Amino acid sequence: MDAMALLLDRQSHASLEGPDPTAEQMEMLYRAALRAPDHGELRPWRFIEYRGRGRETLGEIFARAELEDNPDVSDKTLEKARSKPLRAPVVIAVIAAVKANHKVPRVEQVISAGCAAHAMLYAAHAQGLGAMWRTGGLAHHRHVRQSMDLGQDHELVGFLYLGHCARGDRDLKPLEPADFVERIEG
Numbered sequence: 001m002d003a004m005a006l007l008l009d010r011q012s013h014a015s016l017e018g019p020d021p022t023a024e025q026m027e028m029l030y031r032a033a034l035r036a037p038d039h040g041e042l043r044p045w046r047f048i049e050y051r052g053r054g055r056e057t058l059g060e061i062f063a064r065a066e067l068e069d070n071p072d073v074s075d076k077t078l079e080k081a082r083s084k085p086l087r088a089p090v091v092i093a094v095i096a097a098v099k100a101n102h103k104v105p106r107v108e109q110v111i112s113a114g115c116a117a118h119a120m121l122y123a124a125h126a127q128g129l130g131a132m133w134r135t136g137g138l139a140h141h142r143h144v145r146q147s148m149d150l151g152q153d154h155e156l157v158g159f160l161y162l163g164h165c166a167r168g169d170r171d172l173k174p175l176e177p178a179d180f181v182e183r184i185e186g
């Protein structure tokens with residue numbers, strides 16, 4: 001695939017299905033992530049891959065977070081939380097593992113992890129896979145963070161849902177660079 005076409009055409013796919021991405025496809029995804037811009041070569045990235053029954057572990061974490069917020073939460077809400085990670089064959093938590101008190105500020109390290117996630121979306125697209133970056137209301141929840149062993153030097157950048165596209169592409173809304181770019185010229 002042409003590199004510019006890749007950059008211009010990528011889109012998120014919410015409806016994802018099996019089969020599971022292959023080991024080779026996953027390897028390429030992570031290799032793309034590890035090429036993220038990285039001030040100071042701090043490698044501030046960590047990934048947790050949930051697949052198969054592993055996704056149920058994440059779903060249970062989401063359900064317990066709902067329960068912690070509201071002990072009277074409905075069974076329907078709990079089931080919805082439980083089933084969230086089952087929307088794709090693979091879910092990858094992308095985490096910024098920040099080196100504290102470093103001359104490279106925290107925000108730059110978190111951006112680097114965001115770039116890693118973005119690279120993974122492109123690596124998915126380039127390999128004919130579908131992907132979607134999600135956080136949802138629970139990504140920053142105390143219980144979710146604790147269950148994923150995230151301390152104060154970790155930021156959960158998002159969950160990447162990954163699989164094969166169950167639906168075709170949607171028409172993208174055209175955006176114009178001129179609406180976003182300010183030019184200062186001499």
Ligand SMILES: Cc1cc2nc3c(=O)[nH]c(=O)nc-3n(C[C@H](O)[C@H](O)[C@H](O)COP(=O)(O)O)c2cc1C
Nearest residue numbers: 010011012013014132133134135136137157158159
């Ligand atoms: C940090 C981050 C978190 C996001 N979380 C969600 C989410 O929880 N739910 C959702 O529907 N979209 C979420 N999105 C947006 C989608 O990933 C996607 O970009 C959006 O639906 C637009 O589709 P497109 O990527 O095809 O332009 C998030 C995007 C980012 C960058």
